[in-house]
Amino acid sequence: MTQSEAQLEESLVQRLTGLGYARVSISSSDELIANLKRQLEKHNQVKLSEAEFERVLNHLDKGNVFDRAKTLRDRFALKRDDDSTVWLQFLNMEEWCRNEYQVTHQISQEGTYKNRYDVTLLINGLPLVQIELKRRGLEMKEAFNQINRYQRHSFWSERGLFNFVQVFVISNGVNTKYYANQRKQSFKQTFFWAKRDNTPITNLDEFADAFLEKCHVSKMICRYTVLQETDRVLMILRPYQYYAVEAIVEQVKTSRKNGYIWHTTGSGKTLTSFKAAQILTHFPKVDKVVFVVDRADLDYQTTREFNHFKEGSVDGTNNTAELVKQFGDNGTKLIVTTIQKLNNAIGKDRYDATMQAVKDGRVIFIFDECHRSQFGETHKRITEYFTKAQMFGFTGTPIFADNAAKNALGKRTTKDLFGEQLHQYVITDAIRDQNVLKFSVEYWGKLKKKDGSLIDEEVAGIDTKEFFESEDRTDLVVRWVIDQHKRKTHGKDFSAIMAVSSVDALIQYYKQFRKHRAAGAHDLRIATIFSYGVNEDDQDADGLIGEPDFDLGKDVPENRHSREMLDEFIADYNKLYGTAFSTKQQGGFYNYYKDIGRRIKARDKEGFRDKDRVDILLVVNMFLTGFDAKKVNTLYVDKNLRFHGLIQAYSRTNRILNEVKSQGNIVCFRNLKKKTDEAIALFSDKNASETILIDPYEDYVAAFNEGVKALMGIAPTVDSIDALISEDDQLLFIKAFRNLMRTLNVLKTFSEFAWSDLWMNEQAFEDYKSKYLDLYDKVRAEKEAEDKASILEEVDFELELIRRDEINVAYILALLTQIKEAEQSESAEARESAASRKQTVLDLLGSEAQLRSKRELIEKFIADYLPAVPRPEEVEAGFEAFWTEQREQELAGFCAQEGLKREAVEEMIKQYHFTQRAPLRERVVAALVTKPKILERKGIVERVTRRLLELIETFDDN
Template identity: 60%
Template sequence: MTNKVADAQGVYFSGQLQSEAQLENNLIAQLASQGYERVVIENETDLLANLKRQLEKHNKTVFSDNEFSKILNHLNKGNVFERAETLRDKFNLKRDDDSTLYIDFIDQIEWCQNQYQVTNQITMEGEYKNRYDVTILINGLPLVQIELKRRGLELKEAFNQTNRYQRHSFGAGAGLFQYIQLFVISNGVNTKYYANNRKQSFKQTFFWSDKDNKAITQLESFAKSFLEKCHLSKMITKYIVLNQTDKILMVLRPYQFYAVEAIIDKVKNSVHNGYIWHTTGSGKTLTSFKSSQILTNLPNVDKVVFCVDRKDLDYQTAKEFNSFSEGSVDSTDNTQKLVKQFGDDTKLIVTTIQKLNTAIMKERYKSAMEPLKDKHVIFIFDECHRSQFGETHQRITEYFNHYQMFGFTGTPIFAENVASNKLGKRTTRDLFGECLHKYVITDAIRDENVLKFSVEYISTFKQHDIVQDLEVQDIDTKEVMESPQRIEAIVDYIIANHERKTHAKEFTGMMCVSSVETLTRYYDLFKVKKEAGEHNLKVATIFSYAANEDDKDADDSIPEETTDMSGKTVNLHSRDKLESYIGDYNDMFGTKYTTKDSRSFYNYYNELAKRVRDKQVDILLVVNMFLTGFDSKPLNTLYVDKNLKYHGLIQAFSRTNRIMGDKKSQGNIVCFRNLKQATDDAIGLFSDKNAKDTIIMEPYENYVEQFNKALEALRSIAPDVASVNDLASEEDKFNFIKAYRELMRVYNVLATFTDFEFEDLAIDEQEYADYGSKYLDLHDSIKNDRQKEKVSILNDVDFELELIHRDEINVTYILKLLGQLKDAPEKEHEARKKNIIDMLSGDVGMRSKKELIEKFIHENLPEIQNGGQVEEHFKQFWKEQDQTAIKRICEEENLDQEKVQKLISSYLFTEKLPYRDDVVETMNKKPKILKRKSVSQRVLDQMLDYIKTFIDGAPE
């Protein structure tokens, strides 16, 4: 603990060394008492020697040096994901005597039958020398890394530290630290875990909990439960998912773990059914996948059938399942194929309720299905409360003799919200039996697995007036609700506020309305106003054009709409309208979809879903479609002009509450109907009546108060902007960073409110931005210090830079200001110029371009005749500077310019950082092996800086 390596612990503030060292020593002692062998490993030499001994012990053999060298060579291949696959596979070792032996790296069947060790302070030297806190070794491989911070420091700093280790030293030597499966971070009081996934944000780190969702945060309690040897290896071998699409590791959260365990227990030890109540947005697909995957491996299970309730979800669910395990699911396109899968060796089937009904009802499938009657078939139902499910349930129970069925739902049917069908009133419990595990929306918000809702009620009954007055909303007649004046007022409101709600379209919105007829009125008006130049929003829509597809307000369910129109009576007017709207979509995106071909309409649905997820559509206008079962992280705003109740309301609201970075602080719900009581009732039913404050954001005034309190705290550290320069100690700078970051967090929420004005705050906009400039100055200076390997409390502080990006500021906006500057009277020039420079200094996205824009102002602007010529001259200037910059990098580093530009193009297309060898390939003179890592990193950093300056946000 006394050596000063890059991440030596306890150097942050004087007098704090012992507390962190004690935390580490106590943990190691506890793990030793739990059966871990304590071992001293100082460096990679010790690590390799220990690995050899442990693999010999695990495989009950002895390896020669030559044989162990072959094993190491096998292990030292691939990235983190590929090594996770290697860990779970066996290696066919050719021995010195020419015999072969399969080497097992971890026992996945008898997961307790592995070798467990704990060590600390292993020093690895890669780009920098790093020393890691506590490492858990299983069969000699470092599979769990625990990073500790002294009490009082933020967990996020430990998270950032592990990310830095990944960059600096985990790949050093034989790269054994790239076998890490799980990270654990703790400051003693709070402890979290997460999978080894470089793409992961701090938002995807998890507290462990007990079966009742009570968080286990203290390190001692966490170690006792989560780090118990058998549990830990069970998590690694059974509950880490290798996502084949993104090539990342994903680990189940505690409530997902308990749900899967409960289902497995039912199948192994009973003939009973059950259901899982996990709130919408909490990851039911991953839970159901892991349940299905483990069930297919049980010897007493013949088939696992995952049922969804419409063709659209069939495609989506199969795609998601296959992303978890490539080829694990063969989605059934028709009933014939489903029947074939029932008869062949397909163990896991994804199908729709409709096709399952057909398979067990139709006479032509009787002979093929008959042999399955006595097989042990497990049915898993996604969103098990669907209205038509009652009949399916009955047919399954009558047809199969040895079945079990399990349902997943975020919004169960209780006596309070049960609807009647011809089979009577049946709750989720009536259909499935007991609730096996519960994780409600209050649990998810508390654990930061989903976001709160910010609900605003907007009255639009006074023509073109936006009046927030709930009293007038007693008027609820069809004539008033669908009046042209009201619809225009709502469209005008959305046009005026959409950028505010979505942080300048960094996120997207959806609007749900009461009927297809109303939808067409909204769509047509958005289109007219766009053609008139009143907005530039990309609006798209989809709806079913079957007859009688409007809402039934008496029922709290959202009626199912489908792209499968076979056998349905078509509303020709609706179909013609939709065909026209799809034509607009085709013009917008260069596609050729149509409703006249069922396959084309289905493909339109799927592509539209993708474009919404990719933020290529600003507002998706729907009646019912997409309000259930659709996940899109960038969707943060829902405009509501329809009556919603109970689970229909929660389902619709929950489209907005997926976690996505720091800037997405809540799901915005803008209600143009008085849904206040309905919202309160739904919250009471699906959590408890006192949960409103947990689920709904506070009023605007409360956030103003929070902001002003945070401002007081900031000014107690730096009374004015200039005083930031006088902060001498690292502790003072650290406190300023934390204080301004808290201010930004509250401002980020405030800025989405319709009522927001800077005049309500105890600071003006310019001073707030000036503090932001100083905040960024500190970030830049710390970044440069990091490159010098300085040990500092500031090394791992998270600046949350996405919060300091001002939505409206981009190159186009600055060009507009430059044009105004050119045409302004001489006496205003200096003030306007300072305003532009201040904007550039205070915005993280524009800071890299500041020097160039200043150069343009000083050298080029005086030669331009008027403001109208600024854009053309600036683009020419930008192009010249771009070429100069890339040429300079290539000359300084002796690079092949053509290869560099190809590498940059590849990176922009794939969004994947190039491998070190790819960077080296651009060099005309290859550096020596020992210097390749540092040189290639330096070159890559220059390329990324170039992209940040000249390509990200460049003038179009």
């Protein structure tokens, strides 16, 4: 018999009671508040009057989740009734085990709607951990969606105490995950807990013992939850990050030994290293913590990212003199610098007086990507200068004996320089945990002999530069990319990087793309950047990708052509994006570099404008290491890569984002199969290819066709979906069709994709999709009405998988113009086709997710207004007049029904179009003619905001 949700809940409460939580019965907000008073009094060993406690509640009931996370961590100076002051602590952050722990369940709260929460962990009376459960067999994502609904509808209500939740836990008994209280994340940002060896802990009972144990969960909240200042969100460390930091901290506490952390590229090393550095700065016997990066741009990036986590935690070291000043300042414990500036600081006599004071101090060095320039004399010099230095390295791709390059000191591995490995989390671990994506690797344009066999360029000993950089070949590659780019990037919704072998090859590629754009063959936005130092050649002796050189050097004759080309390409960039960069300006090249990076990284941010996107970034070496952008999903490779350089470059594409980004796409125009297999074997294990690479095209075809069989068993025809009366049957259909959507999402990225390989043609898929969207509309309507509980309520329809940008209102208007032309044609056959064309438009309105909100209006135009439009060329103007009239009616009705000032609403709409963000609560309140009571305010603001966004979606979007 399947365990029910209630049984799962009771079992968990009993287990937590066994772990030392006091069981308490709390069913309402009033009881929660009364319990909070008792617990705060107990924790602070003080007795509060009702008036004093009311002042505490007023202090707590301010701000959003981020503000309250800060309040939780601060003390409160409570002015008592006798005018004395007592400092209240809400959470003991330093001795986190010394707090008061309780467990309760089924607390009810009423906000926009009434909700009951499953299991709540109270620390000092505040709800800091909320656990939502689903019965075995249901998806955890439903629990995640339920928490999102609670955040919208009720967590903020009745003093907003549930906005103090720091950690959410979701489970169906078999699988259990946790995540920080952050509204802006997707289900992809939820995590399994794990043992130190990365074995996942998925079962709820085991998770409770390991993660929810009182001291551990408090430690995760107090030490391993980070308040990220830039986006004002909470972040919590994943298990491998936790174990890495703990290992470094323990090493510093107990020894003077060095060590290194091997965490695969894309696993969040910056957050891990920040947290380690932050903790170590609090050690009284540690004089300095120095975070060392290997190039100027990473100095800037890392300083900025550290300050994301804690504002002002790092002062950027703009030059060596500033770095030396920070070494001499006793108030500066955390320093971020480049290895080059550090080398200058200890190597130049003029800095010696200041540096002598710290050279014998306890200095902890943390090296980012420690496989780079530290392998040489500089590393040796640093270790010899700082007599008590303790060194820790982070790397996603360590140096082993197999891939070590010779230098002046001989072959040096990561272990030679940093000692023992303190924690390991390799790419196979990250893929299993769904923390990074698999790769889809395709090989095109391989170099062959006349007999058809492949040529290995290294073994053959032939000069292939002339062949690879010939104009005919690069033109063929460019045509292939133009033809396939939309497929690879889901209709240009993602960006791609194209890595080529040399500056000369890059110039030729750029010109080819520009030529084809001028001819109207594509509208792709191509950006490029390169320097003209030796690092921008395709040197691949050791697998290291050269570091970018931001000093462009002298304008010598051999560089002049490259420099002129770069200036020309930057001028194209300026024209495309309205910028004004130039290599002739002081720092102009570096600023151009930063702008490209920002433009690509910002694609996943709210308010990003499509006209600012970069479709393809064309490079030789730049941006192939250390650059994280979630909206990059494709790498085109026409250069030699191997070992860590190959894994680093491939890993630009596999950051987790959403359901649409199902894998990182790698397209190789070189014979890199052998090198890919070698790199995978080196950095995971020799049998890891099937874990790291997605299945071949044929397997996804087979999976789709099996999905069609399953769907036919539920709904053999499109019309039979209407006969699915029970919600259980509807849920079966939703899951079966969603499975097809997910598989098709991957299939369409293969260049060989063809509908003819599938057991369902495109029209049938569109017909089923229309019914799927009808069910979505039905569920959404019932959810808004809240008139009954529904098992479909938390189902994620994943509509992003079926969005098609090309099917928009402009596309529909073009079809309507063709219909009007057909109706007025002299050809009887054309006139007869008008009706079927009209039906095609109506079908499209039903099957396209982004047109659903507009369907009723467009259907009204077609039925009532289109017949009166006299000529085809007037269809667009007629539609615009109709649309303006309908929008005006809807807007006037909205303002009248909600009691809103018209000019204030117009301003909110204008601001939304500029920022792409919902209006602030204060702005909505200010737009109301009559100000609502405090207790009514949140519900009214939410309703008005929802209706305003629906109006914008209907009339303005797409």
